[in-house]
Amino acid sequence: MQSNNSRNTKKSFIVRVYNFFSGYLLAVILLSLLLLLTYFGTMAQVEMGLYEASEKYFESMFLYQNIGPVTIILPGVYLVSALLFVNLFLGGLVRARKNWRRPGMVIAHFGIIYILFAGFVAFHYTREGNMVLYEGDRSDEIYNLTEWSIEVSKYDDTGRPSNVYVIGPDDLNGLWQRGAQKTFFSSNIPFEIKVSGYARNIANGKGQIQGLLKEKAAIEKGIRVVEGYGITPVETNKNMEFNLPAAYFDVLNSEGKKIHEALIIGSGPFAPKPFTVDVNDTTWSIDLTRQKFTLPFGIELTDFKKEDHPGTARAREYSSDVIKVENGELTDNVHISMNQPMRDEGYTLYQASWGPEDAKPGDRLYTSLAVSHNPADQWPKYGTYVISIGMTIHFVQRLVAYLRRSSRTRKKNQSAA
Amino acid sequence: MIRTFNFRITYFRLIFDKFTLMFLFLRTLFLSSLLLLVSCKPSEDRVEITKTRELGDFAPKPKLGLAFKDRVGIEERKPESNPLNNVSFFVKMTGPKATVDAEIENFNFFCDSLKIGEGNPPFKWSKPESWNEESASTMRVANFSFGENSLGECYFTVLPGGGGGLVANVNRWRKQMSLDELNQSDVDALKEREFLLGNGKYIEMEGSFKPVGANESLPNYKMVGIILPELKMNFEK
Numbered sequence: 001m002q003s004n005n006s007r008n009t010k011k012s013f014i015v016r017v018y019n020f021f022s023g024y025l026l027a028v029i030l031l032s033l034l035l036l037l038t039y040f041g042t043m044a045q046v047e048m049g050l051y052e053a054s055e056k057y058f059e060s061m062f063l064y065q066n067i068g069p070v071t072i073i074l075p076g077v078y079l080v081s082a083l084l085f086v087n088l089f090l091g092g093l094v095r096a097r098k099n100w101r102r103p104g105m106v107i108a109h110f111g112i113i114y115i116l117f118a119g120f121v122a123f124h125y126t127r128e129g130n131m132v133l134y135e136g137d138r139s140d141e142i143y144n145l146t147e148w149s150i151e152v153s154k155y156d157d158t159g160r161p162s163n164v165y166v167i168g169p170d171d172l173n174g175l176w177q178r179g180a181q182k183t184f185f186s187s188n189i190p191f192e193i194k195v196s197g198y199a200r201n202i203a204n205g206k207g208q209i210q211g212l213l214k215e216k217a218a219i220e221k222g223i224r225v226v227e228g229y230g231i232t233p234v235e236t237n238k239n240m241e242f243n244l245p246a247a248y249f250d251v252l253n254s255e256g257k258k259i260h261e262a263l264i265i266g267s268g269p270f271a272p273k274p275f276t277v278d279v280n281d282t283t284w285s286i287d288l289t290r291q292k293f294t295l296p297f298g299i300e301l302t303d304f305k306k307e308d309h310p311g312t313a314r315a316r317e318y319s320s321d322v323i324k325v326e327n328g329e330l331t332d333n334v335h336i337s338m339n340q341p342m343r344d345e346g347y348t349l350y351q352a353s354w355g356p357e358d359a360k361p362g363d364r365l366y367t368s369l370a371v372s373h374n375p376a377d378q379w380p381k382y383g384t385y386v387i388s389i390g391m392t393i394h395f396v397q398r399l400v401a402y403l404r405r406s407s408r409t410r411k412k413n414q415s416a417a
Numbered sequence: 418m419i420r421t422f423n424f425r426i427t428y429f430r431l432i433f434d435k436f437t438l439m440f441l442f443l444r445t446l447f448l449s450s451l452l453l454l455v456s457c458k459p460s461e462d463r464v465e466i467t468k469t470r471e472l473g474d475f476a477p478k479p480k481l482g483l484a485f486k487d488r489v490g491i492e493e494r495k496p497e498s499n500p501l502n503n504v505s506f507f508v509k510m511t512g513p514k515a516t517v518d519a520e521i522e523n524f525n526f527f528c529d530s531l532k533i534g535e536g537n538p539p540f541k542w543s544k545p546e547s548w549n550e551e552s553a554s555t556m557r558v559a560n561f562s563f564g565e566n567s568l569g570e571c572y573f574t575v576l577p578g579g580g581g582g583l584v585a586n587v588n589r590w591r592k593q594m595s596l597d598e599l600n601q602s603d604v605d606a607l608k609e610r611e612f613l614l615g616n617g618k619y620i621e622m623e624g625s626f627k628p629v630g631a632n633e634s635l636p637n638y639k640m641v642g643i644i645l646p647e648l649k650m651n652f653e654k
Contacts, residue, residue: 140473152466153479160478166468186466205553209489227485265489272479273488285481294473328474 021083022090030084037077040065049238051146059123078123085116104394111386118379127293127373130352132270133301134366138325140298142371143269144291145241148172151292152189153274155283165189169291175247176200176233183252190279191259193286194250197224199233201243202265209244209265210234224248226263249286251277264288295371296345298325302333304367306354318354320367336369347373505576506613509590509642511626512569517639520563523548524571524641527561531573531613538575583646587620594624594640610643617645 020026041057048056056063060076075083092109096102129142147169153161167184172195174180181196202211211234213223218230231246244266251260262275266288274287303321308314319337323330324344334342342349352370359365485491508531510517510524523545534541538558544550549567551560559573587607588598610619619642626638 138475140475151470153472155481159481161472164470164472165466166470167464167466168468171464171466182462182464184464184466189466212489229485263485267488270477272477273483274479274481275488276481276483283481285479287479292470294471298473298475 018090021086022095023087024091026083026087027091030080030087033075033080034077034084037074037080040074041077047238049240051240052236052238081116081119085113085120088113088116101397102394104390104392104397107390107393108387109390111383111388111390114386115380115383118376118383121376121379122374125375129291129293129371131299131349131369131371132355132366133299133320133322133369134364135301135304137366138298138300140295140325141269142293142295143289144169144293147291148245148266148288149291150184150193150195151274151285151287151289152184152186152193153285153287154189155285161285163188167193172198189284190254190282191277191284192252192254192256194252196248196250197231198245198247199231200245201234201236202231202246203237203242203244204234205237205242211246212265226261229263231263231265245288247288249275251279251286262286266290293373295347296326299323299349299369300325300330301367304354304365306365315354318351318367320351320369322349322369346375347371348377503577503647505586505647506617506645507574507576507586507642508571508612509574509640510569510571511593511638511640512564513635514623514637514639516564516569517641520545520548520569520571521641523563527559527571528612528643531559533614540573540575542573583618583644586644586646587618590620590640590642591622593627593629594622594638595627595634596622596624612643612645615645617643619643 037057041053044053044057056076058077061079063074063076065072065074088109092113093106096106096109098106127142129144131139131142133139149169149172150167152165152167154163156162165186165188171182171184175182175195175198180198181194183192183194185192199211202209204210211232213221213230213232215225215228215230218225218232221230221232223230223232226248231248237243246263246265249262249264250258251262253259259279260277264275264286267273269290269292272287272289274285274289276283276285278284300323301320302323304318305320306318307316309316317338319335319340322334322336322342324332324334332344334344336342336349336351338351341351348371350370350372351367353368355366355368356363508528510520512520526545527542527548530543532541533539540558542559544561545563548561548563548571551557551562551570553560556574557572558575561571563569563571584599584601584604587604591598604618608619609616611617621639621641623637623639625634625636626640627634
């Protein structure tokens with residue numbers, strides 16, 4: 001009897017938890033938090049810039065928020081969205097009454113859950129980057145404007161990399177904290193790489209390497225000197241693409257002894273000049289580079305057109321004529337303009353910008369294409385359709401029910417009269 | 418009556434239960450955040466490299482075996498016979514007259530705070546609280562906006578050489594304010610004011626302001642500025 005009671009109590013607690021996670025109270029709390037976080041996140045973009053505000057408010061589990069002199073801890077949009085997903089799934093699909101009188105609301109809830117899931121997939125599996133091409137250039141690599149990675153490459157006799165090992169942005173996460181260091185290793189690489197003193201940015205807003213100090217200045221400040229220079233972080237730019245990272249790299253042998261050291265500054269994608277080491281008669285390079293992705297096909301820019309507003313150097317319209325290159329063969333001709341992207345093999349190539357910014361009339365221009373590979377690219381659109389269908393069914397049912405009720409009341413009144 | 422009473426009991430129990438669960442939920446959030454705080458200590462991790470990337474067919478060929486300076490593109494400058502350079506400094510505030518008059522104190526605060534610091538160009542300053550920091554450019558080392566609709570602006574410029582000379586610069590500003598040009602003796606007679614590393618010429622004028630590149634003038638504007646021309650400086654670190 002006693003055990004039966006405790007089982008009932010336990011069961012009722014589980015039921016209560018289930019009821020809470022599927023209930024309106026949690027939905028109201030989460031939606032209020034979303035409203036609050038959206039407000040804070042939007043306002044923070046002014047001070048922090050788009051990237052850091054997104055990272056802090058929309059991609060985090062928890063965050064600190066200063067409200068006047070008080071600092072509070074809030075859940076991030078990522079956590080709130082995950083809980084909202086659970087709440088909608090339990091409340092809107094599992095717990096909701098499912099009968100022919102209310103199919104619309106179930107469908108609409110499914111649509112919202114689908115959009116939340118699309119957000120999750122897009123957040124974790126989207127590959128984004130840019131491709132910059134002058135007329136006649138070909139490329140099949142894109143580079144991320146905001147994320148950096150370390151690439152360790154092994155070279156064959158022809159001087160081309162045969163293997164590229166990647167230390168991604170996630171692995172670098174936290175290295176910029178004071179005193180942080182990480183040692184990277186792989187069974188395929190005959191040395192280990194210790195990265196320390198990582199500065200997220202050493203350039204000022206004008207592209208000058210402000211955080212690079214000559215030996216004398218670095219020693220005066222107690223900063224480590226390698227290859228005649230030291231680095232000190234400068235304030236990160238609100239536009240993350242303008243930040244230039246740098247770090248100290250120690251190459252260690254299998255016994256953990258330092259065999260090389262280097263100061264490496266983030267490099268551009270066009271003319272890579274990596275740090276080179278020779279280990280066991282093999283040439284290796286280590287490069288701090290914008291995160292790169294390789295496309296399954298290449299793109300050749302055949303023509304770039306830019307039209308300016310009359311009498312000014314401000315672009316009114318610009319577009320790129322490209323040819324897809326697959327297996328060494330030129331295949332499709334595609335025209336990419338502002339609202340007309342190229343979609344192929346799950347990749348979308350948008351006309352993003354052009355350059356150089358300070359080009360004079362007659363200068364050679366390049367096109368910059370934003371490339372995105374998002375498995376959930378179209379899902380929010382489909383989700384919206386599902387919600388629209390659900391809401392339409394629901395409101396039509398309500399309307400019909402109302403009209404029937406009105407008709408019955410009218411008939412009743414007529415017969416009574 | 419009994420039904421109402423029962424209803425109230427149930428209602429309060431329901432609320433009580435929900436708030437207990439909400440408390441549990443918030444407590445879980447708090448504990449998780451504490452865990453997060455603990456895990457935020459600087460790391461000394463060993464991380465295995467697991468990712469690889471297939472190199473693109475058209476990837477540019479890297480240049481190998483370069484020393485640091487060649488990798489970064491630092492060129493050794495030969496020492497010049499005279500390392501001192503002539504440099505001119507300008508600070509200018511413009512805006513509707515009422516706005517500029519109201520911001521004079523902030524202007525003085527900014528000018529007094531402007532000092533030689535680190536970096537390139539090597540200056541540091543304090544921003545008046547009510548001013549908005551605008552992005553810097555080659556011509557604007559420090560750049561601010563203020564006032565209603567951010568119509569007021571103030572910026573600090575450094576130009577190598579004389580920047581055309583004191584008289585030409587004063588008259589360039591006067592032209593922007595739709596005022597007649599001054600001659601050398603008029604300019605010499607302008608008030609002096611301590612600024613940065615010496616005494617600059619203090620300029621204050623009212624008129625119709627024509628911003629660079631604009632077709633129309635803005636009436637009832639005021640400009641306040643200091644020009645410190647052709648100071649010999651060495652920016653080598």
